[in-house]
Amino acid sequence: MAEQITNKDIAREENLVFKRTGVLTDKVMHYCPGCGHGTVHRLIAEVIEEMNIQSDCIGVTPVGCSVLMYNYLDVDMQEAAHGRAPALATAIKRLQPDKFVFTYQGDGDLAAIGTAETIHAANRGENFTIFFINNGIYGMTGGQMAPTTLPEMKSSTSPYGRDVKMMGNPLKMTELVAQLPGTYYVTRQAVHTPRDVRKAKKAIRKAFENQKLEKGLSLVEIVSNCNSGWKMTPVQANEWMVENMFPFYPLGDLKVDGEMAK
């Protein structure tokens, strides 16, 4: 009779095909199930591990649902005031140019209260990376309208849908920033399918690697769901995102290696 193979035998080091990255801490994430924040955190952590830059990374967290990102990522981090992360990152990178510096910001943080800091850091060609999580809403404060909220989209402060005549138009910050000579890489990604996760991870890696070239700012937008704020199940939210968010915020590269994508 053949020998029994036990679980212990299978779980040997040489049989491992997947390991959780050590750049993520053991802390349980506070995000709603199905939210994109957790996925993006993990991708950033994996890239940091794969590039072996954990001891050279300094991250800046925003005010928004991801304010506590510093609890999950095992790198040095600073927590900025609402919208000001690019100002902090400007100073960090100028004082420590050999470090990999990044901000992680929501759409309210980056495209409303922090518009000036975003545009000017980009326009100065600051040599750090911005991760921009666009879920079209203010998740943390309970689903209020964001600058990115789609026309007709309902939120707690546009309960009958966003009336653009009264409330203004959604702002495409990524398109805006791509126009600026100071940006080197601008791309829009998603993390709702394994295929998109793989593409997003590549973009995140490129955005980090660009810092070695010292050619300007890299910005990776991730269009994500806020199922809680949108008042949908995670599956519904992803379907709604594909049907409504992607046509308005099309995925793909806007600028690569300093050249606008065709």
Add this chain to the structure above:
Amino acid sequence: MKELKLLKGNEAISEAAIRAGADAYFGYPITPQSEILEYLMAEKPHERTGMVVLQAESEVAAINMVYGGAACGRKILTSSSSPGISLKQEGLSYIAGSELPCLVVNVVRGGPGLGTIQPSQSDYFQATKGGGHGDYRLIVLAPSSVQEMADFVKLGFDLAFKYRNPAMILTDGAIGQMMEKVWLEEQQPRMTEFPEWATTGKKPGKERRIVTSLDLDSAMQEKFNRKLQEKYRKMEENEVRFEEIDCEDAEYLLVAYGTSARICQKSVKIAREKGIKVGLLRPITLFPFPKNKIKEMAGKVKGILSVEMSAGQMVEDIRISVEGKVKVDHFGRMGGIIHSSEEIVTALEQKIIGG
């Protein structure tokens, strides 16, 4: 070797910052302090010491650059004048709440609103009571000469690092624009080693550094607040600075800082020529405030006049210190008008001696 130069107050700040080994300056132009950024840009500190100097897109951005740099354990300063300092308040609250050192210069102009570009002392409340949201204080230094503008840059950085708290030089357009001879310290090297709390990249096997002012647990947040308050009490014990002029035999006391203190020196002379024994107490630290000294003086004099280029702000701290023991009143001009020495003597006669 020390060096003697003829400089404007604002320029003295810049030169002293380079020589103190400052790592960065972030600022936005506003009268009457734009010379600070202009002088720095002209001096090319990146060539002299490697210091970073950047004109930010706003005072809001500038103070948040200060925050980011301070969290790296570096010596960072910014400067502005009243309206710009108002914009920096949220950032200052974050910096105090994250226990970071930095130096902020406020070359005060008359307010409220856009006000005037002339000198004023009407930002005393904002500077000494916290200014932004939450229970925090700044260390506030009030220079009354170009020499002190230079000296307080180093002192401000030293105190800021000692207590991990923002320090402010509270001055005004008169001292900022005035030229005087100033002895400058020799060049200090920039730091090469940084405090253990600084975000310089997580060392293998060591804990990561997190700079934040957030604590969702109220009990922890209260504990942290108590720690901050302890720090402020320590400052009150150890860091009070003031100057006494003709106080020994004084029957009446003027209390004034900065530009007002310089004008009051002449008022003391005029009054003494008239036979009135007047002394001058000049607070150098506005926070911590020399309350014990003022309390002591209240036991000796017949009345105290606070002289400020404002509607009367420091006078409230004097009243608290005096605990009702003697008469306290305020005299001061506003809106960018500087009182004359004679006006002050008349006010003393009318409000304190005669009143």
